[in-house]
Amino acid sequence: MSYLHTWIKSANPASNRHEKRAVVSSNADTYIPPLQLLFGFLRVVWPIPRLFGWAIVTRYSDVEELLARPDVFKVPFDKELARLNDGAEPGTPFILGIDDPQTHDAQLKLVMAAFPRQDVANRITNPVRHDAMTIVAAAASTRRIDAIKDLIIQIPINICIQYYGVAVPDRTRFWDAAREVSGHLFGPPPIVPKKDIDVHADCLRRVVDTAIANADPGGNSTVTEGLAALITQGRLSHAQVRAFLMGMIVGFVPTNTMAGGHILDTLLSRPFFLAAARSAAEAGDDDLLAHCLFEALRFDPINPGPFRLCAKDHIIAAGTNRAKRIKAGTKVLASTMSAMFDSDVVEKPFHFVPGRPASGLMNFGVGMHWCVGAFIAQAQLTQTMKALLLRPDFARLRGRAGRLKCVGGFPASMTVKI
Numbered sequence: 001m002s003y004l005h006t007w008i009k010s011a012n013p014a015s016n017r018h019e020k021r022a023v024v025s026s027n028a029d030t031y032i033p034p035l036q037l038l039f040g041f042l043r044v045v046w047p048i049p050r051l052f053g054w055a056i057v058t059r060y061s062d063v064e065e066l067l068a069r070p071d072v073f074k075v076p077f078d079k080e081l082a083r084l085n086d087g088a089e090p091g092t093p094f095i096l097g098i099d100d101p102q103t104h105d106a107q108l109k110l111v112m113a114a115f116p117r118q119d120v121a122n123r124i125t126n127p128v129r130h131d132a133m134t135i136v137a138a139a140a141s142t143r144r145i146d147a148i149k150d151l152i153i154q155i156p157i158n159i160c161i162q163y164y165g166v167a168v169p170d171r172t173r174f175w176d177a178a179r180e181v182s183g184h185l186f187g188p189p190p191i192v193p194k195k196d197i198d199v200h201a202d203c204l205r206r207v208v209d210t211a212i213a214n215a216d217p218g219g220n221s222t223v224t225e226g227l228a229a230l231i232t233q234g235r236l237s238h239a240q241v242r243a244f245l246m247g248m249i250v251g252f253v254p255t256n257t258m259a260g261g262h263i264l265d266t267l268l269s270r271p272f273f274l275a276a277a278r279s280a281a282e283a284g285d286d287d288l289l290a291h292c293l294f295e296a297l298r299f300d301p302i303n304p305g306p307f308r309l310c311a312k313d314h315i316i317a318a319g320t321n322r323a324k325r326i327k328a329g330t331k332v333l334a335s336t337m338s339a340m341f342d343s344d345v346v347e348k349p350f351h352f353v354p355g356r357p358a359s360g361l362m363n364f365g366v367g368m369h370w371c372v373g374a375f376i377a378q379a380q381l382t383q384t385m386k387a388l389l390l391r392p393d394f395a396r397l398r399g400r401a402g403r404l405k406c407v408g409g410f411p412a413s414m415t416v417k418i
Contacts, residue, residue: 029272029276029351029352030350030352031270031299031352032350033299035337036338036341036350039058039335039337042056042058042338043058043338047062047317047322048062048316048317050324050326050330053329053331054333055310055324055326055332055333057332057333057334057335058335058338058339059317059339059342059344060339060344060345060346061342061344061345062316062317062322063305063334063335063336063338063339063366064339066308066332066334067306067308067365067366067367067368068366069314070099070101070104070367070368070369071311072310072311072312072314073308073309073310073311073314073332074308074309074311075096075099075306075308075309075369076190076191076308076331077185077186077189077191078093078099079091079097080184080185080191080193081093081094081096081097081185082094082097083193084181084185084197084246085205085239085242085243085246085247086239086243087198087201087202087205092237092239092240092242092243093243094107094243094244094246094247095107095111095247095372096247096372101368108372110236111244111248111372114226114244115372115376117375120375120379123162124163124379125286125379125383127158127162128155128158128159128379128380128383129383129386131154131155131158132155132383132386132387133387135154135387136387136391136418140391140418143417143418144397144415144416144418145418146413146414147264147388147414148257148264148405148412148413151387151388152260152261152264152384152411153175154171155384156253156257156380157174157175157253159252159376159380160174160249160252160253162222163223164211164223164245164248164249165211165221165222165223165224166208166211166224166245166249167210167211167214169207175253176200177200177204178204178249178253178254179257179408180196180197180200180408181197181200181201181204181250182254182255182410183408183409183410184197185250186303186307188307188333189309190331201246204249205242205246208245208246208249209238209242211245212224212227212228212231212238212242212245215227216228217231223248224241227244227245228241251372251373252373252376252377254410255302255377256377256380257411258303258409258410259297259302259363259377259381260381260411261404261406261410261411261414262297262301262302262411263293263296263297263300263381264385264388264416265300265414266296266297266299266300267293267296267385268416270296270299270352272352273295273296276292276352277289277296277385277389278394280292280354281385281386281389281390282389286383286386288354288355289382289386290378290381290382291354291355292354293381293382293385294361295352295353295354295355295356295361296352297363298360298363299352301337301340301362301363304333304335304336304338305334305335305336305337305338305339305362306333306334307331307332307333307334308331308333309330309331309332310327310328310329310330310331310332311328312328313325313326313327313328334366336363336366339362340362340363345359345360346359346360347360364377388416388418393418394417395416396414396417397415397417401413401415402414402415
């Protein structure tokens with residue numbers, strides 16, 4: 001078993017005592033997201049539509065097959081990510097854009113050594129719990145808070161400062177830069193250089209380079225200090241460390257903000273979901289609460305799925321009546337959003353089932369590019385949302401202020417009562 005598979009198994013968010021609990025069968029816990037009407041039709045009638053140089057894969061097993069073949073279906077942002085890491089071509093690659101299994105596995109070991117899972121309790125869970133509770137308590141006198149702007153965006157930035165060891169002189173500028181670079185890299189291909197994105201990437205590089213320059217290579221209180229020690233030892237270059245930190249910022253801050261915003265909006269739109277999450281929070285069961293939150297995210301994931309570029313002709317679902325040849329050069333959407341509701345694999349997909357088997361969840365991706373920061377994301381989102389769920393008056397504020405507002409697809413504002 002590869003290091004990747006061993007790590008994914010250990011970090012699996014559904015591998016605990018709540019997995020495979022009995023499915024609740026009441027009508028109150030069922031919900032069909034509007035987009036699933038379209039995806040449901042496609043899964044049955046046209047499971048692999050191909051149009052105008054694009055293909056969309058909608059069935060669970062086909063999405064799984066596609067994402068398990070990085071030799072055929074390549075990430076479209078690899079060269080651009082490397083270029084932005086250095087500000088010039090060819091740039092320094094980071095694990096998010098590496099499709100070669102051996103190279104990916106080697107870098108994964110380095111990343112996991114820099115961001116060890118044993119850090120989570122003391123360096124993620126406890127600080128996030130304190131920060132989130134403090135932010136919410138400070139707003140209690142007004143009985144309302146912009147949960148996105150003042151909480152869900154701020155907590156990941158705090159982690160960059162406190163845990164990564166990256167000082168952020170201007171939070172607004174940092175957030176804008178991370179959001180724009182993330183949207184550029186992980187959006188639909190082709191991914192081509194853009195001047196405005198270069199400006200945002202330059203902002204992030206300056207912040208990261210300053211952090212590396214100021215890090216004490218003899219210290220071990222932050223991730224950057226640990227990586228700086230590897231530079232001193234000649235085990236990593238400055239460019240490699242910068243790529244690590246750039247990747248973990250761009251892949252973490254905007255993505256977790258989007259996940260938090262979608263979870264918040266889903267909970268406040270579905271009373272049964274909210275009641276389940278609130279009950280877990282009040283019981284102090286962080287494990288079950290995490291399952292409630294990521295089950296809610298299944299109903300409104302951060303995107304329809306990852307994009308890929310087909311490097312050579314390949315038949316998806318070979319041997320079945322839905323088999324389709326995907327030609328080299330085709331842009332492909334591996335729709336994890338659709339796959340998570342495929343009843344051929346996912347039991348009672350339209351029921352809210354905290355702790356459903358991990359096979360029913362693709363929130364963190366599938367295969368080689370399973371989210372490298374998943375364990376940090378689980379802890380951070382659980383403690384952030386818990387601070388809101390424990391407020392007795394927590395509810396959506398009526399009117400426009402209580403509706404989720406986005407910038408470029410990323411949550412920007414939503415006021416709630418506390």
